[in-house]
Amino acid sequence: MTADGDPRNLAVGVCGACGKRRYRNRRDARRAARALYPNQALRAYVCGEFWHVGNTPAWVKHETARLRVIGLDLSIAATGIAYRDGTTRTVATRTSDGDHRLLQIAECVHHAAGGELGPAADLAVLEDLPKNAHAAGITGMVHGVVRATLLQADVPYAVVVPATLKAYATGRGTASKTDMAMAAYKRAGAEFTDDNQCDAWWLRAAGLDRLGAPLFPLPGEQRARLEKARWPGTAPPGGTS
Numbered sequence: 001m002t003a004d005g006d007p008r009n010l011a012v013g014v015c016g017a018c019g020k021r022r023y024r025n026r027r028d029a030r031r032a033a034r035a036l037y038p039n040q041a042l043r044a045y046v047c048g049e050f051w052h053v054g055n056t057p058a059w060v061k062h063e064t065a066r067l068r069v070i071g072l073d074l075s076i077a078a079t080g081i082a083y084r085d086g087t088t089r090t091v092a093t094r095t096s097d098g099d100h101r102l103l104q105i106a107e108c109v110h111h112a113a114g115g116e117l118g119p120a121a122d123l124a125v126l127e128d129l130p131k132n133a134h135a136a137g138i139t140g141m142v143h144g145v146v147r148a149t150l151l152q153a154d155v156p157y158a159v160v161v162p163a164t165l166k167a168y169a170t171g172r173g174t175a176s177k178t179d180m181a182m183a184a185y186k187r188a189g190a191e192f193t194d195d196n197q198c199d200a201w202w203l204r205a206a207g208l209d210r211l212g213a214p215l216f217p218l219p220g221e222q223r224a225r226l227e228k229a230r231w232p233g234t235a236p237p238g239g240t241s
Contacts, residue, residue, distance in 0.1 A: 071203030080196030
């Protein structure tokens with residue numbers, strides 16, 4: 001609430017790109033909309049790091065849908081996938097299936113990346129192994145199979161270490177799984193059945209942000225953390241970070 005208690009005064013300047021009033025978050029934008037336009041069903045929408053009120057411009061509505069980005073939180077037991085439409089799932093495998101689990105994961109990633117029907121994803125964002133665990137056994141095998149699958153599908157991929165993803169989502173590289181889930185709920189009202197889906201969702205969000213179509217505004221210092229990730233073109237495909 002502003003100092004004078006009037007929600008009509010919640011704006012923090014004017015957007016240099018479109019000339020509309022800027023608001024710090026969706027809550028402020030929606031409160032201002034109800035006060036300024038009580039008889040109109042206007043919505044709050046994101047523009048850069050701020051929010052506006054009104055009818056969403058076509059470029060805002062379509063940019064995220066146009067970009068086909070997927071997020072992959074890899075694990076032999078429970079791989080989280082965030083699909084291009086923002087939905088998520090966990091690929092749970094059985095220990096009794098042995099190395100056939102690798103094929104199950106590869107098939108699911110192939111489908112998420114576009115499959116035979118296409119079009120192929122523009123970008124896949126993977127949670128990388130921590131720097132001190134690049135020789136990790138079975139998880140390293142999963143990464144190898146998945147990266148080969150993406151290369152065969154001509155889908156460029158980025159790798160983001162856990163600490164970088166946590167810092168992007170919450171501002172702290174030591175954030176807990178609960179912190180990550182709460183940040184997703186706070187920013188987008190998103191909820192998940194497990195932390196694998198949550199991490200995959202944040203990986204997709206990071207990819208969209210990197211490509212210029214953020215799902216929601218984040219503080220500049222959090223978005224800057226993405227510079228530490230390895231994006232296509234910054235290192236040879238298949239190299240180590």
